[in-house]
Amino acid sequence: MTARRSFFLSLKPIVLALAWLLSVCLAASPARADIEVNVNRGDAQPLPIAVPAFGGGNVGADIAGVISANLQRSGMFRPIDPASFLEKDLNTAVQPRFPDWKQINAQALISGTVTVVGGQLKAGFRLWDVFAEKQLLGQEVTASPENWRRVAHKISDAIYEQLTGEKGYFDTRVVFVAQAGGRGSKTKRLAIMDQDGANPSYLTDGSAIIMTPRFSSTSQEITYMALRPEGSMIYLFNLETGRRESLGDFKGMVFAPRFSPDGGKVAFSVERGGNSDIFVMDLHSRAAARLTSDPSIDTSPSFSPDGGRIVFNSDRSGSPQLYVMGADGSNPKRITFQAGRYTTPVWSPTGEFIAFTKQAGGQFHIGVMRPDGTDERILTSSYLDEGPAWAPNGRVLMFSREGSGGASKLWSVDILGRVLQPMPYPGAGSDPAWSPLLN
Amino acid sequence: MIQRETSPALVGSVLLHGLAAAALLVSWNFTRDLKVGAVVPVTIVANAPETNLAPAVQAPEVQTAQADEPVPTAPVEATPPAPQPKAQPTPKVAPPPPTPKPAPVPLKPAPVAAKPAPPAKPEKSLDLDALAASLSKSAKPSSAAKGSARPETALQARPAMGTAEQAAAFSGLTQELQRRWNPNCDVEGGRDVLVRVTFTIGAGGQVVGDVASQIRSAQTPVSQAAAQRAVRAVYAASPFRSLPREFYGERVAVNFNAREACTP
Numbered sequence A: 001m002t003a004r005r006s007f008f009l010s011l012k013p014i015v016l017a018l019a020w021l022l023s024v025c026l027a028a029s030p031a032r033a034d035i036e037v038n039v040n041r042g043d044a045q046p047l048p049i050a051v052p053a054f055g056g057g058n059v060g061a062d063i064a065g066v067i068s069a070n071l072q073r074s075g076m077f078r079p080i081d082p083a084s085f086l087e088k089d090l091n092t093a094v095q096p097r098f099p100d101w102k103q104i105n106a107q108a109l110i111s112g113t114v115t116v117v118g119g120q121l122k123a124g125f126r127l128w129d130v131f132a133e134k135q136l137l138g139q140e141v142t143a144s145p146e147n148w149r150r151v152a153h154k155i156s157d158a159i160y161e162q163l164t165g166e167k168g169y170f171d172t173r174v175v176f177v178a179q180a181g182g183r184g185s186k187t188k189r190l191a192i193m194d195q196d197g198a199n200p201s202y203l204t205d206g207s208a209i210i211m212t213p214r215f216s217s218t219s220q221e222i223t224y225m226a227l228r229p230e231g232s233m234i235y236l237f238n239l240e241t242g243r244r245e246s247l248g249d250f251k252g253m254v255f256a257p258r259f260s261p262d263g264g265k266v267a268f269s270v271e272r273g274g275n276s277d278i279f280v281m282d283l284h285s286r287a288a289a290r291l292t293s294d295p296s297i298d299t300s301p302s303f304s305p306d307g308g309r310i311v312f313n314s315d316r317s318g319s320p321q322l323y324v325m326g327a328d329g330s331n332p333k334r335i336t337f338q339a340g341r342y343t344t345p346v347w348s349p350t351g352e353f354i355a356f357t358k359q360a361g362g363q364f365h366i367g368v369m370r371p372d373g374t375d376e377r378i379l380t381s382s383y384l385d386e387g388p389a390w391a392p393n394g395r396v397l398m399f400s401r402e403g404s405g406g407a408s409k410l411w412s413v414d415i416l417g418r419v420l421q422p423m424p425y426p427g428a429g430s431d432p433a434w435s436p437l438l439n
Numbered sequence B: 001m002i003q004r005e006t007s008p009a010l011v012g013s014v015l016l017h018g019l020a021a022a023a024l025l026v027s028w029n030f031t032r033d034l035k036v037g038a039v040v041p042v043t044i045v046a047n048a049p050e051t052n053l054a055p056a057v058q059a060p061e062v063q064t065a066q067a068d069e070p071v072p073t074a075p076v077e078a079t080p081p082a083p084q085p086k087a088q089p090t091p092k093v094a095p096p097p098p099t100p101k102p103a104p105v106p107l108k109p110a111p112v113a114a115k116p117a118p119p120a121k122p123e124k125s126l127d128l129d130a131l132a133a134s135l136s137k138s139a140k141p142s143s144a145a146k147g148s149a150r151p152e153t154a155l156q157a158r159p160a161m162g163t164a165e166q167a168a169a170f171s172g173l174t175q176e177l178q179r180r181w182n183p184n185c186d187v188e189g190g191r192d193v194l195v196r197v198t199f200t201i202g203a204g205g206q207v208v209g210d211v212a213s214q215i216r217s218a219q220t221p222v223s224q225a226a227a228q229r230a231v232r233a234v235y236a237a238s239p240f241r242s243l244p245r246e247f248y249g250e251r252v253a254v255n256f257n258a259r260e261a262c263t264p
Helices: A001-028 A058-073 A099-102 A143-163 B007-027 B126-137 B163-180 B221-237
Strands: A035-039 A047-050 A078-080 A110-115 A122-127 A134-143 A173-180 A187-194 A209-215 A221-226 A231-238 A244-246 A253-259 A265-274 A275-284 A288-290 A298-303 A307-315 A321-326 A341-347 A355-359 A364-370 A377-381 A384-391 A396-401 A408-414 A420-422 A426-433 B044-046 B194-201 B207-215 B251-257
Touching: A001 A221, A001 B251, A035 A298, A035 B163, A047 A143, A058 A078, A058 A110, A058 A143, A078 B194, A099 B251, A110 A143, A134 A143, A143 B221, A173 A253, A173 A408, A187 B007, A209 A253, A231 A253, A253 A298, A275 A298, A288 B044, A307 A341, A307 B044, A321 A341, A355 B207, A364 A396, A377 A408, A384 A426, A396 A420, A396 A426, A408 A426, A408 B194, B163 B251, B194 B221, B207 B221, B221 B251
Parallel strands: A035 B251, A047 A078, A047 A110, A187 A209, A209 A426, A298 A341, A364 A384
Antiparallel strands: A110 A122, A122 A134, A134 B044, A173 A187, A173 A426, A209 A221, A221 A231, A231 A244, A253 A265, A265 A275, A275 A288, A298 A307, A307 A321, A341 A355, A355 A364, A364 A377, A384 A396, A396 A408, A408 A420, B194 B207, B194 B251
C-alpha cells in the first residue's frame, strides 16, 4: 500500500507538468481570440505576380518571358508590367526588398538566376509571398542549354501548383494537323509543338491526310486517322519509341479514335453504308466491341476520366446532339436540349465538364457544360470554332478557328473565357490534342 | 561644340554583343524537326531553403512610423548584406536537409512595451440587432464585387465600448480584409474552402508575430494554397488603422469563407 502511495506521489510532478503544459497549449491555441470576424466577400481576380528577368543574360530574360506568358495564358495570374518594377537588381542570393514589391501590389514574386556550368543550364528560382515576406518555393532545374524553354515550363508548373494547389500544364506538348498548300494540293500532316506554340515539327510526311489526332492521357502515345485513296486507317504512334502501328483492318471507314483514360482501349467510329456506330478495341487483346447500333451517325466518343462512361455525338434525334452512355454502350441518354447543333464532345480530365462545339445563330462556339448537360457556358464565338482539346489539368482548352478567308488557326481559351488568344504557331492548324505532363 | 570620341573598346564591345545576339538568334529561332523520342530530360535537382539567403538591401524609405509607438531598438536589418554562401548548391548536390528554420532574417522585431494591458474581459453576448442596425448606418459600401450580404459579426464584445461602436470598428477591419482577400474561386474545390486565420494586432495596429491559419474544410493542396491567400490578405490589410486603439494588442480570428465569397 505504502509502495503504491509513494508511486503515485512520484508521479505528481509529472501530472502537474502535464496540466501546466495543457493550459499553456490551450492559451496558445489559434482558436482563442479576443475579436472574431467573418469575411464572406472577397475580391476574386487573377493573382498579380511579378516575374522579373532571371539573372544570367538573355536566356534569363527569355525564361522569365516564357514563364510570364504561361501564367498569363492560364487566366489565373496577371503578370505585372516589368516597367513598373522598383527593385531592378533582384537575385536569388539576396532577399527581395518587399516594400518595393508591395508598392506595386505584387502578391507573388519570382527571382531566378541562370548559369551554364559544364554544358548544363541551371536555373535556380525562388517564389516569394510578398506580403507575408516569406519564400514559398525554391528549386533548381537543369537541362541542356537548348532546352531552356522546357526549363521555363517546369518552373511555370511549379509556381502554378504552389499558388493554386492544382497541377500545372505547361510542360506539355500538343499534336495537331498542320495544313499547307492551296486547293488541290492541300496537305494535312501530323505535327507537334510545345503547348505555347514553340518548337513545331512534323511527324508525318504528307502522303496521307491526317485527321483527329488524340493523345493518351497516360503516356506519350498518339492515335490518329490517316486517309488515303484506298481508305482510312487508325494508327497508334509512340513518340518515345517511334513505334507506329495500325489498329487493324475494318470494313468501312474508321475515324474519330480516342484513348480510354488508362490508355488500354481506343474508342472509334466505323461508317458502313451511311450508318456510323461507335466501337471500342482493347489494345492488348485487339478484341473490338460495338457500343452503339442506332441507324444514325454516332461518333466522337470520349471517355469520362474514371473510364465508366462515354460521351458521344449522335443525330438520332434529328440533329447532332450529345449523349452519355456507359462505357459498355449501356443506357445512352441525351444531355443537350438547347437550341443548336452539338458536336465534338470531350470529357475534361477532372470529370467536371464536357467541352463541345456548338453551332447556333449562324456562329460556331466552343463551350463547356456539366456532364448532365447543365450549366452550359459558351466561351467563344466566331465564323468557325471547333474541336476543343483539354489541357491535362482541365483549365484551358485549345481549338481551331477558321476565318471567312479559310485559314484555320489554333487558339486557346481558359474555361472561364477570360483569356482567349491565338497560339503563336504561325501556320494553319486544326484538331489539337494535348499531351499529359512530360516527365 | 563638343566632340565625343568613340573609344575602340566601346566599338569592340558593341560588335561583340551584336555578334553574340546574332548567334543566339540563329541558334534559338531554328526550328528543328523533332527527333522521335527526343523528350530531353529536365530535372529538378535541388530544393533551395529560404535560409541560405542574405538579407534584403533595405529600401531607402523606412516604413511609416506609428505615432504613439515606442521606437524599437535599432533593427539590424539596415546593415548591408553580409557576404553569404551562394544561394544555389553546386551541381547535383543533394537537397539540403530540411533543418528547422533558424530564423533566417531578423525582419520584424516584435514590439515589446507597446502592448496595452488588456482589460479584464468578462464575456458578454452581443446584441446582434443593434449591431445590424448600426452596421447599416455606419458601414460604407464595400468595393468587393462578390458575395451575398452577410453580417460580418464580431462574436465577442468588449464591455467598455458600445455595441454600435464595436460594430463600426469591426466593420472597418472586415472591409479592409474583404478588399485584400483574393479567393481562388476558379480551381476545383476552391469554392468550398473555409480558413480561420488568427493573429495579434500590435501597438500600432499592425500584425505582430506569426499569422496562423487553420483549414476548416477538406485538407487539399487547393485549400492549402487558399490558406496562403487568406494569410496574405491579413498581411496586406495590416496595419488596421480603422480599428480603435482599445483593440490593439488583441488576438484576432478571421473566418474566410470562400463558399460565400465565390457565390455570385
